[in-house]
Amino acid sequence: MTDLKNCTVSVFGLGLLGGSLAWKLSRDGAVKSVAGWSRNPQTVRRAHETGIIGRPCATAEECAALGDILILAVPIRFMEATSLKIRPAAGSGVRAVFDLASTKTEVGRKLAPLWGPCYAGFHPMAGKERGGLENADPALFQGAVCAVVPFENTGEEALSLAEELAGALGGRPLRTGAEEHDAAAACISHFPVLVAAALALLAGEEMERHPLVPLLAAGGFRDTTRVAGGLPELGADMASTNGEQIRRLAGKFRTILDTLLAVSPEELEVLLAKAARCRETVLAGKDSGSGKRG
């Protein structure tokens, strides 16, 4: 009944995430077929020519009519409008609808009433410095945790398909509530984007007075600011749909940074050692965590 193999997957939006997901499923023959639509017809053509999708669609409605599973990989700000547009075409055969948005509470509040039991949030924790189909990679989700987010009316079939999908992508499903997802994602992803952007803007200001700045910049600066190199629309959407969590974290961050700036060298050394341990613990947790969590 919930065998992914028998499903046609329709992907709306063929950027980094949508493109990588479609490519992985197509390449592995993990599903019956992969249909794809993008606002940009050239993107659809390229995805078809390169075998990333098997069924190119000229309209979102056409794509919706083909799919047993609909995957919304459009920017967060278009999730609701895209849903409203495709719902009439989707028909009653649709077994699951997932959004790939990196924030869940607000997106789910809008999408859950529209789609009912077949809808769940799905968020594969993977990314790259650069977005777009040209950077899509079927191996992008290898080993990645895929958050599976049920809403009040979400049915078991949708959740089961989401967990199968996570496995088909090479990732690990992790069931979680939307608010818990957003609190954690703000901490390890959304707020760090703003911090990285602030560091990049600071360096941009400084290099006006200090021409040495770009000449000394090396791997450390590159890594610390990497997430500031992503799509600005994505960052703005994350901030606008997860603002409460981000502002909560910003307050705590300010206090911690002020402490680091105020303490003695000896105390700073202790705190830096603690920071390195925290980082290790956070990064180790992904591999040691169980596959499911409430």
Place this chain on the structure above:
Amino acid sequence: MTDLKNCTVSVFGLGLLGGSLAWKLSRDGAVKSVAGWSRNPQTVRRAHETGIIGRPCATAEECAALGDILILAVPIRFMEATSLKIRPAAGSGVRAVFDLASTKTEVGRKLAPLWGPCYAGFHPMAGKERGGLENADPALFQGAVCAVVPFENTGEEALSLAEELAGALGGRPLRTGAEEHDAAAACISHFPVLVAAALALLAGEEMERHPLVPLLAAGGFRDTTRVAGGLPELGADMASTNGEQIRRLAGKFRTILDTLLAVSPEELEVLLAKAARCRETVLAGKDSGSGKRG
């Protein structure tokens, strides 16, 4: 006269930087011989056994007596004490003394009067997540900018040897003043270490309440906090010897971050696009910059 080939290079401190430098020079036969000393005799033995150094030294004084060029690769806090200890043994044959410290103004203020014309600052802009001899790599400095920092009394021979040394390491010499170096390094390296540490500490706090934090942490968090994984002593030394610049930048950073948190989604998108451009400009600057700069 200033031919590196005819010089014995004595390296004090065989951690990531000292070890990598010694290894590169030994492996390429770029100098007559490489002598090495570390506080830890086991490190000296290991460096000798693996061919990283050719002349293992039991004492810093023995190492100093062998060298035409002395390279201080000890932690910043030991630069002055190591200099005082080895100067009597170094004799008059020493042609150059370089410190590899990542801050220059305060280190130079202490070392320049001790060593006179043969002393210059030398800072190869390269690093790794983990320090220590076990992470040394002869390719560490490939393509790296090496800041060459003259002080009031620095002679031309020392500067010329420093520039030769940068080339022998596979890097590019860049002559700069100590204060200019420290202002730029604070912006692209020292202050970002504190920011990364604050993010890691924040995640450590958050995971107590949100067990999902380590499960969702992915490449973005890993990269943004990478420089917080370094040696805490190094971070504390950088902060204590470049505190003025760091506090200046912290003030500007706070203002920028507050702006990012306060603006509308549309304005945030514009600022994030600007941040991505700043980052590109800063990172591109290293390759386009000239080899020397006042």
